[in-house]
Amino acid sequence: MYQLIVLFFEITILRKGPQDVPAAPVLYRLVFLPYIGVNLLILLLDGSWSKAIAQIAVETALLVGFCYPLLYFAGKTARFPQTFTALLGTDALISLCAIPAVASLQTQIGDVAFIVVMGMMIWHWLVNGHIFRNALDRPLLFGLALAFLYILISSQVMTLLFAGPAAD
Numbered sequence: 728m729y730q731l732i733v734l735f736f737e738i739t740i741l742r743k744g745p746q747d748v749p750a751a752p753v754l755y756r757l758v759f760l761p762y763i764g765v766n767l768l769i770l771l772l773d774g775s776w777s778k779a780i781a782q783i784a785v786e787t788a789l790l791v792g793f794c795y796p797l798l799y800f801a802g803k804t805a806r807f808p809q810t811f812t813a814l815l816g817t818d819a820l821i822s823l824c825a826i827p828a829v830a831s832l833q834t835q836i837g838d839v840a841f842i843v844v845m846g847m848m849i850w851h852w853l854v855n856g857h858i859f860r861n862a863l864d865r866p867l868l869f870g871l872a873l874a875f876l877y878i879l880i881s882s883q884v885m886t887l888l889f890a891g892p893a894a895d
Contacts, residue, residue: 731758735816739854744861745806745813755812759787762819769822772833782889789884790814793877801863810862814855821851852878 731754737743748754763783770779794811798804825847831840852874860870 731816732820735813735820738813738858739817739820739850741854741857745809745858746861748809748812748816750805750809752808755808755815758812758816758819762815765819765822765826768826769829772830778889782885785885785888786881789877789881793880797859797873798862803863806862810858813858813862817854817858818851821847821854 734743734747738745738747766783766786767779770782774782791811794814795804795807798807798810825844828840828843828847831837832844852871855874855877856867856871858870859865859873860867863870863873
């Protein structure tokens with residue numbers, strides 16, 4: 728497990744890519760557990776269990792629904808287990824690092840916490856772009872554009888499904 732954490736850390740600092748993740752489907756099932764745990768911790772800071780679990784389920788479906796077609800149309804579906812595992816593992820690692828700042832934002836709005844959260848979001852976008860770039864054998868700018876597209880789609884769907892009614 729230690730080697731897996733080191734691998735995901737090296738992906739988050741752009742030293743390695745999804746091609747370095749073992750292509751075992753059982754691995755993304757294993758990595759899915761910390762992904763759920765860390766995201767539950769973040770989502771429970773501001774919500775209920777049922778809403779947090781629903782959000783994780785929708786986010787996972789969005790990730791699969793975005794990643795698999797990309798690889799399918801690029802003719803690289805064999806890379807799905809590695810790519811999906813890299814996305815889950817790096818998300819869990821970055822989100823774990825973001826918990827203190829997110830918790831700080833929940834208790835009080837602070838400039839430092841806001842800047843840290845924004846930095847983590849940019850870092851996550853960069854890492855996802857790096858993963859997409861390597862999975863598709865394309866330039867980094869292409870991967871960053873895909874990662875940004877995923878962020879836009881994901882945020883729109885999550886807002887549509889989970890945002891409360893607008894205050895008048």
